[in-house]
Amino acid sequence: MRAHEAGALHGDLGHRGPAWLRTPEDVNALVPQLWPRTVNRSESGHLEIGGVSVADLAAEHGTPAYLLDEDDLRSRCREFAAAFGDADVFYAGKSFLCKAVVRIIEEEGLFLDVCSGGELAVALKAGFPPERMGFHGNNKSISELQRALDAGVGRIIVDSFQEIDRLSEMSERAGKRPNVLVRVTVGVEAHTHEFIATAHEDQKFGFSLAGGAALQAALKILDENKLELKGLHSHIGSQIFDTSGFEVSARRIVELQAQIRDARGVELPDLDLGGGFGIAYTTQDTPSTPGDLAKRLNKIIESECDLASLRKPRISIEPGRAIVGPAVFTLYEVGTVKDVDGIRTYVSVDGGMSDNIRTALYDASYSATVASRESAAEPMLARVVGKHCESGDIVVKDEFLPADVQPGDLLAVPGTGAYCRSMASNYNHVPRPPVVAVRDGASRVIVRRETEDDLLALDVG
Structure with a gap:
């Protein structure tokens, strides 16, 4: 993995600059902290979790989706129990x-x-x-x-x-x-x-x-x-x-x-x-x-x-957060990319504040990476936003993403296991995403995706 590719996996923003400007060894040391432990980037450029490509998971389960690394979750339970x-x-x-x-x-x-x-x-x-x-x-x-x-x-x-x-x-x-x-x-x-x-x-x-x-x-x-x-x-x-x-x-x-x-x-x-x-x-x-x-x-x-x-x-x-939070990332699909007068590039995904309210509610910080391919493009400062009719619908406030990010790309946001699905809503009547557990090359839905029928079932007027 080249340095900029490692950064594209791990994501970083702050006074130290984007992660891929540092050495791969420095960045790889961050894997257990930021991403589920079985996550890696395959030779084809896709992120994998539990031995399954995110492209395959998106094709089978759709986006957005919460992807849970079951081995990661279990290992964190064991570490707390042992400690x-x-x-x-x-x-x-x-x-x-x-x-x-x-x-x-x-x-x-x-x-x-x-x-x-x-x-x-x-x-x-x-x-x-x-x-x-x-x-x-x-x-x-x-x-x-x-x-x-x-x-x-x-x-x-x-x-x-x-x-x-x-x-x-x-x-x-x-x-x-x-x-x-x-x-x-x-x-x-x-x-x-x-x-x-x-x-x-x-x-x-x-x-x-x-x-x-x-x-x-x-x-x-x-x-x-x-x-x-x-x-x-x-x-x-x-x-x-x-x-x-x-x-x-x-x-x-x-x-x-x-x-x-x-x-x-x-x-x-x-x-x-x-x-x-x-x-x-x-x-x-x-x-x-x-x-x-x-x-x-x-x-x-x-x-x-x-x-x-x-x-x-x-x-x-x-x-709670320390056990399940790092074991999950959310997978989105990019819908639009909009440059606003050179001030900022807005990358819109097919979810948003209905599946992660924490950025809007707590001003929480998150990371993101393009998950469906590698890119050698220069990094650009972007804001990842959702599809809701709300200016505060922000998923990741600021992140360096490759300048060639485009509609159809898959985007992954780590650290979403805690309080994201629990606090999810149907704002704008958007159905809530599924939770998909992945382990040993196989996936299973543990909380299914909501449908429009689910939304209408509660409307008895």
């Missing part, structure tokens, strides 16, 4: 959930977090053991709580005093005593490289630590003795690339553990540190490995527990 061998790894289902993924998660030995009745229904339909599930949510309905109780969900993360009262009454009536964790708002917010350890408690989730509500909630559960309080839960943000925020969070939540012990003589056995571990969306991102995360988080908890004279609780974490 956190003495902890419980809960896959955060909100990142992407379907029956096939639920079964993979179970086969690889992980636990599962759900945060709605719909996600719980998918997990139960797939046969996931309910005792290995956790149930999140700031406003769980009575029917959702009842379903969790009836199914025997392993733990419920309570989020308000009303929920504690509601669940206590329902549990007593059912003759059950479910395990619960108290979600604590620890006053730490971490996003990517920003870390601000001040009072970020103006949010809908959890019980305030600084205001005393978290301690009050824990003591209420212990005193009423209708629910089994197993521990505390905190979540400090998303797309986090270092453990600085976790260090402050751990210190504060272990201090709360000590306060509960001093007040009631109880050392809670479990502590959930949440998720939010970052992935690479561009080659500027530098995510931590599961091994590094495990080493640092365990060190933090052990140190804080020693200082507080507490036994180390059993730790659990909730990676």
